[in-house]
Amino acid sequence: MTSKKREKRPPRYGVLLTIAYDGTDFRGYQRQTPDLRTVQAVVEEALQDFDPTASALRAASRTDAGVHALAQKAAFTTERAIPPIAYLKELERRLPPDVAIREAESCVPNYAPRFDARYKIYHYRVRVGPTRDPLRDRYHYHLHGAHFRPGARSDECAIAAALNLEALEEAARLFVGRHDFRAFRDTGDRRENTIREMSRVAIQTDREYPDALRIIVEGDAFMKQMVRIMVGTLLEVAREKHPPSWISELLCADATRSDAGPTAPPEGLFLAHTELGRQAHEKAEKESRAEEEPVRAPEDGQQSEADA
Amino acid sequence: MTSKKREKRPPRYGVLLTIAYDGTDFRGYQRQTPDLRTVQAVVEEALQDFDPTASALRAASRTDAGVHALAQKAAFTTERAIPPIAYLKELERRLPPDVAIREAESCVPNYAPRFDARYKIYHYRVRVGPTRDPLRDRYHYHLHGAHFRPGARSDECAIAAALNLEALEEAARLFVGRHDFRAFRDTGDRRENTIREMSRVAIQTDREYPDALRIIVEGDAFMKQMVRIMVGTLLEVAREKHPPSWISELLCADATRSDAGPTAPPEGLFLAHTELGRQAHEKAEKESRAEEEPVRAPEDGQQSEADA
Structure with a gap:
């Protein structure tokens, strides 16, 4: 972030995905060596096929081999101003039957669900x-x-x-x-x-x-x-x-x-569920109509690290 | 059955299996060409490995590719006087995760669930x-x-x-x-x-x-x-x-x-369920203590043919 090229960077957008998977045939969520089939690798590959400017995924939980998810949360950053619904549809077409995107929504560019x-x-x-x-x-x-x-x-x-x-x-x-x-x-x-x-x-x-x-x-x-x-x-x-x-x-x-x-x-x-601070925030905001505050990662990453 | 060697045949025993399977990765129940993965072929292969005298399976239904079963019924004939529970346990060890024997019981040697x-x-x-x-x-x-x-x-x-x-x-x-x-x-x-x-x-x-x-x-x-x-x-x-x-x-x-x-x-x-005449018969028998009659195939095989 201290680079001289900072001013030249294109605008960046954040997208937050809710991912469901049958973990049976995956070696866990997190990307490992290239020959191991992981959820992160499969979703990132489908994402790159549609949007080569997309970053790596930042997920809320590192589920183990064989563990399933109804609602894993993972965010990425992109240089393209594509509506989230388009990511939902394009990834749906490209993903295998054992992984699916259940929701896609906008978020701040560097949003990290793991710390929220x-x-x-x-x-x-x-x-x-x-x-x-x-x-x-x-x-x-x-x-x-x-x-x-x-x-x-x-x-x-x-x-x-x-x-x-x-x-x-x-x-x-x-x-x-x-x-x-x-x-x-x-x-x-x-x-x-x-x-x-x-x-x-x-x-x-x-x-x-x-x-x-x-x-x-x-x-x-x-x-x-x-x-x-x-x-x-x-x-x-x-x-x-x-x-x-x-x-x-x-x-x-x-x-x-x-x-x-x-x-x-x-x-x-x-x-089964990951409750994010931004969701709690949005619920509160809907009720109070208060102004939105930026999402921030806590200082101590260890506190909310996710490895069940 | 008119062979001269009839008297020399060893005694034969019938075993009736209740089979459950996830049909997703099978090309249907019925055995086809050797390279197609079918439920019948997979169970018969496991059975032969344990009892080479076992006949082919005679099933109640020919479920299509991708169709599941909670309770397919299939009988076979064998020359070995092995208790049915041993077939249950030995097949359990030899079958892949997407097919399992839920029950094994004795039946008459040439019992054909399809016609019963x-x-x-x-x-x-x-x-x-x-x-x-x-x-x-x-x-x-x-x-x-x-x-x-x-x-x-x-x-x-x-x-x-x-x-x-x-x-x-x-x-x-x-x-x-x-x-x-x-x-x-x-x-x-x-x-x-x-x-x-x-x-x-x-x-x-x-x-x-x-x-x-x-x-x-x-x-x-x-x-x-x-x-x-x-x-x-x-x-x-x-x-x-x-x-x-x-x-x-x-x-x-x-x-x-x-x-x-x-x-x-x-x-x-x-x-989900196949109600066999022998089961209905056994229920009635338990209640009335009447004498058991042999199971017979009906004359018109078409009537009870099963191809859902």
Whole structure:
């Protein structure tokens, strides 16, 4: 930004995309080496085909290999004054069936969703049953006999019989609030601030499918594999390997990754919603008709870094 | 069966499988040329690997490319006295993620589910919305602006606003009963008896997803692409191209395929249930404790041939 050529730069525009993807056949969201199929690489390639002046994408979350998204947020900057709806339509035509743009809107040129996320909602889906289900296993963690609580039949097809749902719900509630989540992150995660605030961790059963449930996790920010370790730990309580109070013991500065439960597999995890400050701002503005303020990145990038 | 070697044959056993598959990456159920990936070929290959004496599969339905099944029924004959649960487990290990054995049970050696189907239930899922949805489009027919009824907004996300559901329900009810379905079959289908009886054709909306619905079709037997042509025709009524009474006009011996609506695409179609005579028989037997009679194929194979 201190370049002498600054004055010669063309005007720049920002576009914010809402991206949905089936993560099964992706090696995660973030671009890696050129031969790995990632969501970022696939969307950027389609974007370059339509608008070679478009920048790289700046996303809200770096979802892992196999993790799905209903609403990933990613922004880019362009020199072209193209209406966002045109990006929606042109990308729709160029993207493969497992990734789609659900919305496109204008934003400030260097907008970085990662530093503007107020909170995120993840869903984790679990199914029980003695056999595989090819129509649901792309989107559910399949638990069978060996994963059930003691005394449950190994051919059980009702989640309330296979798992202790009362204990699971009690354990889930203990995550709510501001805690030290250092035991709930991948050992490769080295960031210093491990305090996070969860506003909701809840269990939802499904009326149509008595063999399935959904764990909803809503929080301000997440560390690497944090939701999957939370789920893997909760499921240890549901199969009565530990009491619900185990969660409280793990939410302290002395606990380490090896104290918590296993990392649940990626296929059950969905990034369901990302609430951006600009959206909260726009909602408030619509109500108060106040003047809009520019979006700014917080000083400490670590605080809102996203790696669930 | 008139061979002189008949006495030398080893004893033979029947096994009946319930197979579920995601049809997206299959070229239909039925085995074709060796290089085409079909459900039958994939299951038979896994079966041969475990039991080389197993016969070819005899299935209840020949689902088309892209069509899914929650409960396809297929039987085979073997010379080995292996408990059915062992077939379940050994096939589970050998099959790819998009096909699974949900049940395995004993049956008479030459049992042919195709000639013993009492009725079948198909589900067809439809979704509306302005953009693709990578997490649901494998299993839904996606309708967008051009498919909506006149006056509906092209960015509509509520199925009750995009389609005329009252007209759709009225039209669906007109299919119920015994009718001539000759207008509702692929032009390549040449069988003479085109009379079929539908016991239920109904519309179900989804509580969780207001942008989707499900058409349930339950009938005694189906012809090639029959359900998909029924759905394509119903959707013409839902978008107000024809009144519901159009269905009654099409259910007569003078109507032809070109009078009906388009063939809806395969991705929304699920073979949800196949009720076999043996199952109905077993239910009755459990209640009455009557003696079991052998399962027999009906004389007219055409009557219960299955090609939805």
